[in-house]
Amino acid sequence: MTVKPSPASMPLVSVLIPAFNHEDFVQRCLDSVLDDPYPAKEIVIIDDGSTDRTAERIEAWLATHGAAMAVEYVSRENKGIAATLNELAARARGEYLRIGASDDYLLPGGSDVLVRYLIEHPHKGAAIGDCIVVDRHGAKILDSGMSDLHHANKRQYFSDDGIRRAVISHWAIGGPVTMLRKSALETVARWTEGLRIDDWDLFLRLAARDAIGFVDEKVCAYRLHGANFSKTRHTATRIVNLTEARQVALRRLCMFDEPDRTLLRAEAFRIGAKIAFLQGRSWLVALQMMAYLSLLLLSRIRPVPQRRRVGET
Template structure:
């Protein structure tokens, strides 16, 4: 079903990749419906779930299909990046709200992000903050960025700070992002085959100063057994970190100095983490020495650039 446009607010397509979240997907969809934003549609793909996720979605649609425009596809598993690309291709909206079937949206979040993007036409993406909840929806933390990831939100006040934050301290979790659909044409959408698809996309956006930040809670990020335990599994962490290092090295060329050197430093820091998990302490020392040296060079270049601006 194609969503009708409104004259007052642009259409938002809420993209929901769903995979093995039968316990949570109803709450996710309920939260989209409950949000008062007037011009919205849901585009949802069940990415080959092996539990009852597809049945939960179909039961929800049977009750609510007349309440909100929905496009739903159930198909074999293709992975998160391919699913996000397909969701974006199926969307009709000017703005794309990126969802997750185990999280849920907070009232007013879509309007907050839309108003930011409307007021900042040069930005291709807007991000907000989230609360962190447990599997039963009980609040654990007030801020995903600050309390869960330890981020300094003051960095997000400037383009320079956002570049540094995206490169050095990834703190964007849960469905906090809204994209201008046209921005995906600039950065070539999600890179299929990656596990670290979100960081890769945000590096490409940050290199173009295309990210803005709104310090408002726009969603709830849920910690539960599946997404929490994976981060403690050594073999999985090594695979994820190896891919992250490859992504960093691949995107270095997109940045100017001093961010180019900062991203090279981050690749070395990730290399040290990999070596530590592998028990290769000599490699840890080599990577950390390179990290410290490159970080110092980056900071010197920042100071030099500020001195030149001051002199001018």
């Protein structure tokens, strides 16, 4: 029988918020952390060189609410999302790190759900939940980010094998749904600076170690507001993002056993087909898709080896 810890003994959660040009949303984000009933928490927030009034809005919130909970705030020049997340993690005092986003907001009870999962599963380095999807005004437009926005099969996330396949080939994690055990960053290293699509790289490294668990609860609200970085329709930017993702896939092949290594190689070809399509090279699309489908079939017929969980000897 699992003994639930009392509220007084709950571990400290550091909510990490990288803020950049979200003047319309950052105060709602901060309010959501304050309103979350989880008892042991702090905010660590960095304004990453915003050119709008984000810093002004943060300072106004601190003037009103800063005495209500522990907050560390830094405003500095722009260094990018990965460098900002690494700095946030270094400044955090908590055993658990809740990854926030200044345009999204937390839902009450989400931190408690994620902390309890990690306490009950000490071999896991990260826990992810689901989210609702809201518009720029905060009105709910989708009930599940995973199922309704990304069209994922959530049943796949209830096993280590399923999570590895999902992270490799159907990225369905959006918004601040993640809680990390701070010690997990020491195992897989932190965010890779210089990357624009930094979260997939981190989750690949965690998935390769079977370090991710899933809780089928809505823990945050993911806001679609027309300027989401991952939703850009600008062709040149999409090509740059996809080229980086393909490089990440190839770089992380060595971390996976078969058949996941073959599946990740297949994904690199699928990404290559998307790049070729955006470049208008139909002949290359066909070649990349042929390679993708061949490797996808091979990944499905290769035997699955017995794997050890993280932390097992």
